[in-house]
Amino acid sequence: MYRYDHFDQAIVDARVDEFRDQTARRLAGAMTEDQFKPLRLKNGLYLQLHAYMLRVAIPYGTLNSRQMRMLGHIARKYDRGYGHFTTRQNIQYNWIKLQDAPDILADLATVEMHAIQTSGESIRNLSSDQYAGAAADEICDPRPWAELVRQATTFHPEFSYLPRKFKIAVTASPEDRVAIRLHDIGLRLVQNDAGELGFEVYIGGGMGRTPFVAPLIRPFLPADNLFSYIEAALRVWNRWARRDNIHKQRIKILVHDMGEEEFRRQVEEEWEAILPNASDVERKELERIAAHFAPPPFETGLSDEIDRSDPDFALWVDQNVAAHKAPGYAIVNISLKPVPGIPGDATADQIDLIADLAEQYSFDDLRTTHAQNLVLPHVRKADLYAVWQKLSAAGLAEPNLDLATDIIACPGLDYCSLANARSIPIAQKIQARFIERGNVNELGELKIKISGCINACGHHHAGHIGILGVDRKGTENYQLLLGGSGAEDASLAKITGPGFDEDGIVDAVEKTTDVYLRERREGERFLDTYRRIGVEPFKEVLYG
């Protein structure tokens, strides 16, 4: 993985110093809260319902054991002993004191981490495929480009006071594990007929209150021109986005209002205009970065056999372990969705244990996923049983990846000042219902995603089953949505009809899955059946 050189370290250290100075000026009253707010947000510090929340960047979801242990240390020293892994592959802490924030940043800087641009109207931490470097279907590791873009977008002088936040995702696989078309810019590495690398560039996707699946703006962008093209798109948006209504300022609205054709024309024209000054990074720098992502020294001649004599272990292997490109190795998914539990939460002790496992069994490499789970990307098949035993002992071996109990949920009204309704208790009740029914495995792949307000941090638009919490006359009410997907077959879920109360939504989800079990054909996932039969049979049982 990427390691800082003295330039990277100097920049992050300077940021710690800058934020310490800004915090001191705020605490001394030299700055108003209005003036301080965008500055702290650019450093991931939100004022929430009960305390400050600090969001720490995990660039493209990759970290090593030393960094992971630091995350555990911060949970212990400055928070209440746990952290929350987010749908942006980051981690956030919910009980932070403002005066501690500069010290936390200083601690993070010692392990080459930071909280730069994890919130605010800035270019956010870029997300990428959690299987990068291990997936059998990728054309190459996308992370060198992700790191290149991370650097180029850090403290970008022209694009630090953008109309709204801006999120980029990159993958190099046909199977989309990062929801590229639901991002402001989604990038997929492809090869053209001449064998050259380039990007499919999707612009203008997103969730929130006005969801869009991003159109393909450019089918093939030469890889060497990645950053100048992103700059061109950012400049068109920065200049011409609305600034009068915070809900209409994302790039997706501009693409929609301008029209895909006109937006494309303007971006191409801007790109032509800036190419003479282009700040594209030369290939030798990409090669320097790429050397950091060289494959680890995989052993050869390993057996692909797995001893499945322990049935609980075999269940976990079938559900949570994915194919690796190297013979004798496997990708291990660590579910952060225990039953019952809080989606995405991990205690400091669990964080330490996972760090140990990454160091001992996975070439010191660890990933976070947008589904709020973790990944050990390179585990020898011969070690799977030992890894599983240690995960089991720590409550981290729930065999439910992509199943009905692997629910994405935002923090909701339990923590978030924007929320209209609670998310976490709904996730727990739905989990409990399926456990009671005992049909989690029978239901197969089923992505349930819950947001506590229309900002959609729980990705409900992309859920096979999505749940949106709203406030109806002072009581929490939950809308049911069906048919969304954040994968390569991206689609937006549609609302079924009137909402439900807290227990009603749990019943509604169960009834929905019963329709699936009744109607499904051989080999169909929930989503496939829904797409084939449409919403009507579901409406009949829900409202009929």
Add this chain to the structure above:
Amino acid sequence: MAEDIIRFRDDPPHEEPVVSVDAFLDQTNATAVRIEAGEDARLLVPYLDRLALIEIDFPRFRDGRGYSSARILREAGYKGEIRASGDVLVDQMLFMRRCGFDSFAPDAPIDRAVLDAALNRYDYVYQGAADDAVPVWKLRHG
């Protein structure tokens, strides 16, 4: 007021009043013009050689359109003064300098010590802009 303007230029301050973009395009003998947020800086590109001062207004410090305006003017080769006016705060001025602003007429006074620290805090930058700073990726390769 001239005494409140923070300048990073050696030439004497320009004395003529600024006119609006519309007025300038109607009557192009003016030498100083003011761009409001949302106006297209590229309209001035044909006339840059006769302009000595371009003022770019920031109605709210969170409105970042002016950063792109300044860069477009510098990319087009403009060497005259670019002044940021309005809601200009000390924590934005480093980015403004990098985008090509070389004078500032803030609504509220700026603490010069804080400004000096802010402008000198970062020894390195990750990307090229309108200033002379060499991005670290170039420094890495000599």
